[in-house]
Amino acid sequence: MPQDALDRLVxxxxxxxxxxxxxxxxxxxxxxxxxxxxxxxxxxxxxxxVPDDDLRRHAVExxxxxxxxAYTVSLPDRFDTDELCFVPQDGWCDILSIRTNGWxxxxxxxxxxxxxxxxxxxxxxxxxxxxxxxxxxxxxxRPRGTALVELGLADAAALASARRAISGALAGSGLSRSARAxxxxxxxxxxSNMLLHGGGGGxxxxxxxxxxxxxxxxDRGPGLNFVNWMQPPSDDGQASMGYGLKIILxxxxxxxxxxGESGTTxxxxxxxx
Amino acid sequence: MxxxxxxxxxxxxxxxxxxxxxxCADGLRAAVFAAARGAQAVVVDFADVQxxxxxxxxxxxxxxxxxxxxxxxxxxxxxxxxVRGVFDMLRVRELVGDEVFAGS
Numbered sequence: 001m002p003q004d005a006l007d008r009l010v011x012x013x014x015x016x017x018x019x020x021x022x023x024x025x026x027x028x029x030x031x032x033x034x035x036x037x038x039x040x041x042x043x044x045x046x047x048x049x050v051p052d053d054d055l056r057r058h059a060v061e062x063x064x065x066x067x068x069x070a071y072t073v074s075l076p077d078r079f080d081t082d083e084l085c086f087v088p089q090d091g092w093c094d095i096l097s098i099r100t101n102g103w104x105x106x107x108x109x110x111x112x113x114x115x116x117x118x119x120x121x122x123x124x125x126x127x128x129x130x131x132x133x134x135x136x137x138x139x140x141x142r143p144r145g146t147a148l149v150e151l152g153l154a155d156a157a158a159l160a161s162a163r164r165a166i167s168g169a170l171a172g173s174g175l176s177r178s179a180r181a182x183x184x185x186x187x188x189x190x191x192s193n194m195l196l197h198g199g200g201g202g203x204x205x206x207x208x209x210x211x212x213x214x215x216x217x218x219d220r221g222p223g224l225n226f227v228n229w230m231q232p233p234s235d236d237g238q239a240s241m242g243y244g245l246k247i248i249l250x251x252x253x254x255x256x257x258x259x260g261e262s263g264t265t266x267x268x269x270x271x272x273x
Numbered sequence: 274m275x276x277x278x279x280x281x282x283x284x285x286x287x288x289x290x291x292x293x294x295x296x297c298a299d300g301l302r303a304a305v306f307a308a309a310r311g312a313q314a315v316v317v318d319f320a321d322v323q324x325x326x327x328x329x330x331x332x333x334x335x336x337x338x339x340x341x342x343x344x345x346x347x348x349x350x351x352x353x354x355x356v357r358g359v360f361d362m363l364r365v366r367e368l369v370g371d372e373v374f375a376g377s
Contacts, residue, residue, distance in 0.1 A: 181355060
């Protein structure tokens with residue numbers, strides 16, 4: 001999360017957190033549309049206990065300031081905090097609710113903290129690097145361009161051949177060798193996350209659009225949550241470190257994310273013009 | 274696909290060849306833990322690694338931390354540019370300590 005946003009953290013008087021650590025950590029997103037003054041869920045069912053009028057008021061304020069606004073939300077008798085972020089866009093404001101629900105890494109756990117991961121997400125939305133897609137937006141974006149590669153991924157053994165397929169399709173794309181390698185790494189990270197968190201399998205496509213290359217990584221899993229990122233590492237060391245998303249967001253031009261009960265889709269864009 | 278071969282000795286060297294990703298966890302752990310049995314230290318040689326991602330990195334970090342807790346230090350050698358780049362991106366030195374990369 002940008003430092004200037006962190007500097008703006010203030011405590012809300014409202015106390016919407018009533019869950020216990022037995023519930024999953026979540027990222028929920030709703031969208032305030034200025035023209036209609038409407039609020040609608042984009043990721044998850046947005047029900048955080050803050051009155052709609054307060055959400056609208058803060059969204060309008062963020063849009064007026066044209067600034068990312070973040071608030072911490074905490075219980076007086078708990079040390080963990082959740083976050084509520086208002087990210088102004090052109091004509092609308094995305095409202096991200098980051099709820100840890102008391103989940104913490106154990107001491108000595110080398111993986112990234114949940115707050116780091118979720119703050120990266122919020123910061124990426126604020127910087128227009130990560131675009132949260134509604135179902136309707138995904139339906140428009142997903143078929144755009146021409147398919148260069150389309151394949152299914154059933155398990156981790158398929159990752160290497162998937163990387164070779166993507167790398168081969170990029171050979172004549174004009175990308176430098178290092179840019180190709182980085183793009184393949186990002187696609188592989190997304191595919192690995194899909195296998196770990198997205199119900200164990202899904203599809204991978206590479207598409208050429210007029211101004212970009214786009215990988216579409218889609219699963220039919222339970223949607224984005226962070227429970228399995230919080231569990232202790234398994235003996236085989238396969239538990240997620242939480243770094244794949246960081247690599248993706250740090251190295252791609254733009255990323256689209258749609259997630260819900262019917263699965264998660266990532267659009268990984270490398271601009272060519 | 275990851276292949277491993279081990280050169281025996283008081284500080285055996287596990288040579289890695291291929292790709293370190295989500296698919297390689299079992300093989301990598303088995304090879305390095307087998308090498309560490311009764312050893313004073315273990316060297317992991319990355320010279321022939323063509324690809325590594327955050328999953329492969331996570332497995333290596335976990336190995337280092339697990340073996341350190343058993344008083345068997347791990348040293349990484351011959352990091353190719355792609356491996357070094359991913360390790361730098363993920364700040365692996367901060368997670369496992371500079372001593373893992375002594376002489377690399």
